[in-house]
Amino acid sequence: MSIVPVEAVSGRAADTVKPVDGGPAPLAPRARLLPSLAAVYRAQLSRARVARIPLLFVATFQSVGIMVLMRGVVDGGDEARAVVAGSSVLVVAFVALNLLAQYFGQLRASGGLDHYATLPVPPAAVVLGAAGAYASFTVPGTAVTAVTGSVLFDLPLTHLWVLVAVIPLSGAALAGLGAALGLLAPRQELATLLGQLGMSAALLLGVLPADRLPEPVVYARDLLPSTYGVEALARTFDAHPDWAAVGLDLAVCAAVGVVSLAVATRAYRRAAVR
Amino acid sequence: MRATDGISLDVRRGEIFGLLGPNGAGKSTLVRQLTGLMRPDSGEVEVLGHDLVRHPERASRLIGYLGQESTALDELTVALAAETTGRLRGLGLRAARVERDLVLEELGLTAIAGRPLKKLSGGQRRLACFAATLVGERPVLVLDEPTTGMDPVARRAVWAAVDRRRAEHGATVLLVTHNVIEAETVLDRVAVLERGKVIACDTPSGLKEQVAGEVRVELVWRERAPLDVPEVAALRGFAQESGRRWVLRLAPDEARAAVAAVTGGAAFAALDDFTLATPSLEDVYLALGGSTKGLVKA
Numbered sequence: 001m002s003i004v005p006v007e008a009v010s011g012r013a014a015d016t017v018k019p020v021d022g023g024p025a026p027l028a029p030r031a032r033l034l035p036s037l038a039a040v041y042r043a044q045l046s047r048a049r050v051a052r053i054p055l056l057f058v059a060t061f062q063s064v065g066i067m068v069l070m071r072g073v074v075d076g077g078d079e080a081r082a083v084v085a086g087s088s089v090l091v092v093a094f095v096a097l098n099l100l101a102q103y104f105g106q107l108r109a110s111g112g113l114d115h116y117a118t119l120p121v122p123p124a125a126v127v128l129g130a131a132g133a134y135a136s137f138t139v140p141g142t143a144v145t146a147v148t149g150s151v152l153f154d155l156p157l158t159h160l161w162v163l164v165a166v167i168p169l170s171g172a173a174l175a176g177l178g179a180a181l182g183l184l185a186p187r188q189e190l191a192t193l194l195g196q197l198g199m200s201a202a203l204l205l206g207v208l209p210a211d212r213l214p215e216p217v218v219y220a221r222d223l224l225p226s227t228y229g230v231e232a233l234a235r236t237f238d239a240h241p242d243w244a245a246v247g248l249d250l251a252v253c254a255a256v257g258v259v260s261l262a263v264a265t266r267a268y269r270r271a272a273v274r
Numbered sequence: 275m276r277a278t279d280g281i282s283l284d285v286r287r288g289e290i291f292g293l294l295g296p297n298g299a300g301k302s303t304l305v306r307q308l309t310g311l312m313r314p315d316s317g318e319v320e321v322l323g324h325d326l327v328r329h330p331e332r333a334s335r336l337i338g339y340l341g342q343e344s345t346a347l348d349e350l351t352v353a354l355a356a357e358t359t360g361r362l363r364g365l366g367l368r369a370a371r372v373e374r375d376l377v378l379e380e381l382g383l384t385a386i387a388g389r390p391l392k393k394l395s396g397g398q399r400r401l402a403c404f405a406a407t408l409v410g411e412r413p414v415l416v417l418d419e420p421t422t423g424m425d426p427v428a429r430r431a432v433w434a435a436v437d438r439r440r441a442e443h444g445a446t447v448l449l450v451t452h453n454v455i456e457a458e459t460v461l462d463r464v465a466v467l468e469r470g471k472v473i474a475c476d477t478p479s480g481l482k483e484q485v486a487g488e489v490r491v492e493l494v495w496r497e498r499a500p501l502d503v504p505e506v507a508a509l510r511g512f513a514q515e516s517g518r519r520w521v522l523r524l525a526p527d528e529a530r531a532a533v534a535a536v537t538g539g540a541a542f543a544a545l546d547d548f549t550l551a552t553p554s555l556e557d558v559y560l561a562l563g564g565s566t567k568g569l570v571k572a
Contacts, residue, residue, distance in 0.1 A: 024323030025413055027335040031364040039361035047349040112345030118309050119362040120334040273311060273330065 030120040040121075040129025041136075048137045052099065059094035060141040063087040066207055067149045076153060078234075079209040084149030085234035086207035088163075089170055089226050091141040093202035096175035097226075098195040100134045104182025104264075105191025108271050117272035127265045131179050135171025142167050146233070159236035162246065169253035170229025174202075176260030177225060183267035202226040225256040278303050278314075278470045287322075288440055290447045294457045294555065295467035301450045302342070304467075305418055308448065309339045321414060322446075338363075338412035340420055344391060344403050352394075352402045353378065353387040356409045363410025373409045380438075381405050381431045396423035404432055411443065418450045433460050454555040458482075466559055473562045478555055485553040485561045489529040492549045493520040493536060500544040505535035514560065518546070523557050 031039075070083045107113055116126045143163060150157050178195060185191035205213070205221040213221065221227050232249035235241050278300040285291040293301045306312040308319055310326055310333030319326040326333050347355040356377060360370035378384050383398075383405055391399045404420055415436070421429045439445040451457050457464050458478045465475040474481055493499075495518045501507045509532055513520040524532060529550060536545055553561075 025336065027324070027332055028410070028412060029364040030335065031362050035366070036362050039358050043350055043354055043358040046351070046354055107345060110345040111341065111343040114311055114339075114341045114343060115346035115359075116362070117311055118334050118337070118339040118341070119359065120331070120364055121362040125362075273313070 028120065031122070031125070033122050033125055036121045036125040037129045037132075040126055041132050044130045044133030045136060048133055052095070052137065055099060056091075056095065056137065056141050059091045059138075060144055062094070063090050063141070063145040064148055066090070066203075067145075067152055070207070071152060074153075074209070078211075080153040080155060081234040081237040082209045082230070083207055084146065084153055084155060084237070085230045085232075086203075087149055088142050088146040088233060089166070089206055089229045090199075090203055091145055092135070092138045092167060092170050092229065093174050093199050093206070093226050095138045095141070096131070096134045096171050097178040097181075097202065098199040100131065100175050100178035101182040101185075101195030101198070102192050103130070103134075104179050104268075105185055105188045105195075108183060108191075109188035113268070113272050123268045123272070124261075124265045127179050127183075127261060127268050131172065131175035131261060131264070134178070135168060135175045138171060139167055150237075155237045156239070159241055162233065162236045165250055166229050166233050166253075169250050169257060170226060170232075172257030173225035173229070173253045173260060174198075176257050176264055179264035180260050180267055183264055183271050206230045225253060225260075228252040228256075278307075281465075281467075281470075281472050283465055283472065283475065285446060285448060287446050288444045289462045290436065290440065290449060290460060292449045292451055292457050292461035292464040293467055294451055294454065294464050294559070296452055298469075299467040300470040301452075301467055302418060303470075305339075305416055305448070305450055309333050309337055309416055334363075336412060337414045337416050338407045338410070340404055340407040340415075340417045342418050342422075344399055347403060347406060348392045348399075349390055351388050351390050352383055352405070355391060355402060356406045359406035360409035363412075365410050370409065373411075374405075377405045377408045377435075380435055382427070397425055397428050400424055401428045401431065404435075408435065408439075411439075412445075413443070414446045414448070415439070416448045416450075419452070420449070421453070421456065429456075436460075454559070458555050464555070466555075466562060468559075468562070474558065481555060481558045482553055485523065485557050487525065488523045488553055488557065488561075489526050490549075490551045490553050490557055491522040491524055491529050491532055492551070493522070493545065494518055494547040495520070495544050496546045497544070500541050503535075503539070503541045505532075506541050509535070523553065523561065 067083055067087050074080050074083055146160055146163060147157065149155070150160065177198065181194040181198065182191045185194055201224055205217065205224055206226050210218060210221060228249040232246045235246050281304060293304065295301050303312065307314045308321070308326070310330035313330065314327060321333070321336050324332045324336060350358065353374060356374040357370050360373055361367065365373065378387050381401055381404065383402060386394065386398065391402050394402065400420065400423055407415065421432055424432070436447055440447065449461065461478055463475065463477050464481065465472050467473070498518070499506055499510065499520065501510065509522060512522045512524065522532065533548065533550065535541060536548065
């Protein structure tokens with residue numbers, strides 16, 4: 001028992017640690033996807049409630065402030081719709097993209113991922129649970145911003161119910177992007193920086209009316225997933241919205257969400273076992 | 275650079291096995307390999323008949339791991355941290371809540387169950403993380419410095435909980451520590467690590483027999499050692515100095531002579547305190563050529 005110096009065994013280093021006696025022990029069951037997703041979601045939402053409520057206020061005030069500012073520049077019509085829709089989706093970008101990128105960056109840098117990596121939980125449950133919680137956390141801020149903006153710019157509230165689809169789908173796209181950035185960034189500061197940049201992009205490209213932007217910036221705008229959430233919401237301020245176009249915009253959000261969450265899950269797997 | 279090199283250890287079922295060594299000795303690297311967090315470059319890791327190098331994902335289904343970091347749980351309440359961890363260990367909601375309540379009660383955490391870990395003292399937070407480790411029973415527990423920052427009551431709660439799991443379920447415990455007193459009192463066997471190698475492995479008393487012929491002399495000087503006294507100057511060569519404190523390991527007759535020298539004459543005026551003791555694991559560690567920095571006695 002005890003130590004065998006490696007020199008005596010072989011030329012190469014070899015570490016062995018093994019409990020002896022008896023045959024293989026039965027393995028405890030894995031945690032299944034949905035229950036563990038629910039557990040992560042619940043824990044993350046409670047975390048967010050404790051620590052992130054002031055930030056939600058900041059996000060909401062920022063968006064409302066932008067709309068108040070833009071009222072002096074924009075006088076109704078398409079531009080007003082773009083401002084209100086952009087400001088509303090900005091709340092989602094602030095929380096789901098920026099804060100989630102920071103969270104995963106910090107968790108990874110501090111070794112906090114070890115906790116999840118030593119539990120038999122599917123990686124997708126950790127990523128989706130956190131992304132879902134952060135996206136849900138944006139609901140009150142986004143709704144308040146959309147309603148305030150509609151009142152401010154005399155836009156109809158009739159179709160604001162579409163937020164029920166806009167928030168989860170743009171939330172999925174932006175939270176997936178945030179999680180992927182946070183988990184892929186080699187350093188924590190970089191994760192924070194990328195999250196902030198993503199949010200700034202969503203602010204500038206989402207809130208400013210598209211037809212006033214220079215052409216190359218319009219292309220950048222088309223590449224940003226939040227744009228499609230903004231456009232979907234903006235279209236529903238029409239008396240008779242083009243629902244097919246709204247559906248298409250939301251489908252883009254959903255597709256980006258699926259891809260970015262899959263990327264984030266892979267990044268988590270890699271980050272967890274170093 | 276190799277963090278661990280040629281380490282070969284067999285831990286028996288139902289044993290409380292310790293890894294003792296200063297920071298940077300390679301304890302945590304070894305533990306990360308055991309828990310599937312890191313793949314060893316070579317060698318094998320087998321736990322209860324399972325090859326964890328080939329199947330690292332099985333580690334989480336065999337081992338309850340308490341790491342040094344609590345960031346994943348910091349913003350949760352004690353109760354939610356324990357319950358969530360249990361659910362992620364595969365327990366259903368009801369089972370996780372039942373176990374959560376039992377473990378919190380067992381560890382005396384029920385009164386602070388509703389408080390976020392972040393708001394607790396370091397020792398309480400550590401105990402809460404330990405509670406989370408216990409929800410969702412595992413046959414092997416790997417605990418990386420579980421009692422850091424804890425008061426004696428919390429420490430006793432930890433060791434009582436570990437003992438209970440061993441007595442009732444035959445749990446095997448691998449404990450990482452740099453606390454020699456703890457290692458002596460709770461471990462069945464201990465491997466002493468130094469710079470990535472095992473320099474000794476035995477029961478604490480077996481290890482202590484290696485230096486049984488020696489006496490530990492500890493001298494504490496008021497301000498500084500009176501090196502103008504020849505006997506004191508001569509002793510200095512054998513002393514491990516840390517500030518005003520000198521530790522010497524001497525043969526019994528040498529120890530008597532040393533005590534006579536420092537308790538008489540000019541040296542005594544400069545002496546604040548002295549103790550004679552049988553050797554501890556720290557002395558074993560020093561005798562084996564370890565550098566004492568980073569070991570804790572508390």
